[in-house]
Amino acid sequence: MSLIFDIGARLLYRDALLLVIDKPPGLPVHPGPRGGETLTDHLDGLRFGLPRRPAPAHRLDRDTSGCLALGRHAKALARLGKLFAGSAVDKTYWAVVEGGPDAESGRIDLPLARRSDDPRSWWMKADPTGDPALTHWSVLGRAGGRTWLELKPVTGRTHQLRVHCAASGWPILGDSIYGNGPRGGSLHLHARTLTIPLYPKRDAITVEAPPPPHIAAALADMDTA
Secondary structure, eight states: OOOOOOGGGGEEEEOSSEEEEEEOTTOOSSOOTTOOOOGGGGGGGGOTTOSSOOEESSOOOTTOEEEEEEESSHHHHHHHHHHHHTTOSEEEEEEEEESOOSSSEEEEEOOEEESOSOTTOOOEEEOTTSBOOEEEEEEEEEETTEEEEEEEESSOOTTHHHHHHHHTTOOBTTOTTTSSOOTTOOOOEEEEEEEEOOSTTSOOEEEEOOOOHHHHHHHHTOEEO
């Protein structure tokens, strides 16, 4: 089903090198083997006079909403790529999970590996022989057997936050792969902020995205920590 939206209205930040948009949930960032609509189909609307459309500097899952950084040209993408690859970009996510931790903050240090050797598969699993993966978390609120978490991934493994939460015993609400969500349900995972040290002689750029309606509704019921 096509997602009809005004991509210009989802622009959160713009300068000569960088755009940050609020990606809607349910839209893949990059084309996949199954085809279908992707964010790329909408990026011509963000050229702002440049000859080529911008391109994503990192990934967000199809069902994850929130801050997505775009490089406006090849040199910008190269600079952003180094920052993301070197873990210089500070990323903060909000998640609503089923159950939740007993403590108020902590870390998940759990290596991850692919479930399958099929290069088309992005599904992951906790595996002591996998790639190192580290996530810091803190509780922002609780209610009705659910917990609102702030998640800060130190590494950037595929599906890291989803696997880390599920492996800890509190899967993200609506996660049909690693949790108990129905197929086609609404994943409650949102890329809340990006802090990007793009310019050496300036302060880092911090951009914040509002939660989409399904997550905002869940957060409205929370007793904040």
